[in-house]
Amino acid sequence: MKQFPDPQDFFVQHLEQAAEKRIRGMKRAGITRPSWKLVNRLIERDIEEGKERYIEENNKVLEHNIKVHIRSYRRRNRQINREGAQLALWTCPPVIALFSFMAWYSFNHPGVEGLLMGAMYSIGALAFLGMLIATQILTRRR
Secondary structure (H helix, E strand, C coil), X not given: CCCCCCHHHHHHHHHHHHHHHHHHHHHHHCCCCCCHHHHHHHHHXXXXXXXXXXXXXXXXXXXXXXXXXXXXHHHXXXXXXXXXXXXXXXXXXXXXXXXXXXXXXXXXXXCHHHHHHHHHHHHXXXXXXXXXXXXXXXXXXX
16 A cells, blocks of 8 residues: 655655756746746746646546455455355255255155145255355356
8 A cells, every 4th residue: 555645744845856947937038137026926836837736646646546455355255255155165065954954754654744845955956056156166266
């Protein structure tokens, strides 16, 4: 994570750099005694540029920090998904086997009750099988 620049230090540094740049430019142009109007306009321009640069710098830092948080979130989310897939791989097959056995046992009993209980256990087994398949499909590596 980047720290936001101190506004006072940033502004002072910007004005110092701008003043040096203006002095060099005036020396190259041969201006020895600039008018106050020129100096005031240059100072106003430098102040506006400093504000704009400070805002740009803050936006860059903000974007960088947001990207760091998103990257951290995605990494943690992938880890949670892998752990959930691992848990489903360990728990679903025994539950499917249990429901399948109970369905087989219920279907062996005569009458409507055995048929209904067998159908419910079969639906439960199919639900856990679907959950296992969906978990493995959704958490596969891309």
